[in-house]
Amino acid sequence: xxxxxxxxxxxxxxxxxxxxxxxxxxxxxxxxxxxxxxxxxxxxxxxxxxxxxxxxxxxxxxxxxxxxxxxxxxxxxxxxxxxxxxxxxxxxxxxxxxxxxxxxxxxxxxxx
Amino acid sequence: xxxxxxxxxxxxxxxxxxxxxxxxxxxxxxxxxxxxxxxxxxxxxxxxxxxxxxxxxxxxxxxxxxxxxxxxxxxxxxxxxxxxxxxxxxxxxxxxxxxxxxxxxxxxxxxxxxxxxxxxxx
Numbered sequence: 001x002x003x004x005x006x007x008x009x010x011x012x013x014x015x016x017x018x019x020x021x022x023x024x025x026x027x028x029x030x031x032x033x034x035x036x037x038x039x040x041x042x043x044x045x046x047x048x049x050x051x052x053x054x055x056x057x058x059x060x061x062x063x064x065x066x067x068x069x070x071x072x073x074x075x076x077x078x079x080x081x082x083x084x085x086x087x088x089x090x091x092x093x094x095x096x097x098x099x100x101x102x103x104x105x106x107x108x109x110x111x112x
Numbered sequence: 113x114x115x116x117x118x119x120x121x122x123x124x125x126x127x128x129x130x131x132x133x134x135x136x137x138x139x140x141x142x143x144x145x146x147x148x149x150x151x152x153x154x155x156x157x158x159x160x161x162x163x164x165x166x167x168x169x170x171x172x173x174x175x176x177x178x179x180x181x182x183x184x185x186x187x188x189x190x191x192x193x194x195x196x197x198x199x200x201x202x203x204x205x206x207x208x209x210x211x212x213x214x215x216x217x218x219x220x221x222x223x224x225x226x227x228x229x230x231x232x233x234x
Contacts, residue, residue, distance in 0.1 A: 015198060018198065022191065022194075025191070040160075040161040040164035041161075043164065044164075047158060063147065067144050067147065070140045070144070071140075071141070071144050074140070074141060099147070102151055103151060106154060106155045106158060110158045
């Protein structure tokens with residue numbers, strides 16, 4: 001039973017994150033086409049609004065999750081020797097955690 | 113059972129759906145490589161007025177525009193191919209004829225977005 005559903009979790013994650021990112025990108029594109037920020041102050045003020053900063057944070061979580069599932073599949077397809085495979089997955093995972101920390105820093109700093 | 117392996121690249125048939133599929137993967141890797149730079153640019157744009165001005169100035173460089181254009185094409189193709197994937201999950205466009213047509217739409221759609229972006233950038 002566990003075998004039968006083993007691939008479902010990442011499969012579903014990839015799709016849920018994709019749909020959220022699609023909606024966010026449409027929202028972002030609409031904002032930049034209809035009311036593009038004309039200055040640092042306008043851009044900064046827009047980004048630190050509660051709705052935008054939370055939506056951006058969720059976008060980044062979705063993006064990093066989506067990257068994990070996608071690049072993990074690529075690594076599993078092409079990197080066969082176990083030691084190198086584990087090393088590649090570990091390095092990539094740590095890199096994503098680093099990117100996540102960076103994004104949190106940026107968004108919190110924007111509020112400072 | 114071993115999977116069959118056939119690596120004669122000159123004889124492998126590559127129908128349009130396969131082009132869309134492998135390009136979905138390639139653009140995914142390209143985007144993954146580009147994301148850290150995207151986060152860096154987001155960081156710069158929010159730090160201070162001078163660093164915001166540096167981001168604006170970046171878009172004046174030809175080489176930066178080319179890289180941005182590749183990223184935009186990769187994003188557009190990856191997004192369209194992803195939507196095609198989601199539709200096929202709910203069994204829309206599974207018939208071969210429809211699948212071929214949607215694969216062409218994805219490939220051309222990605223290039224069309226890149227063309228628009230090129231017009232806006234250059």
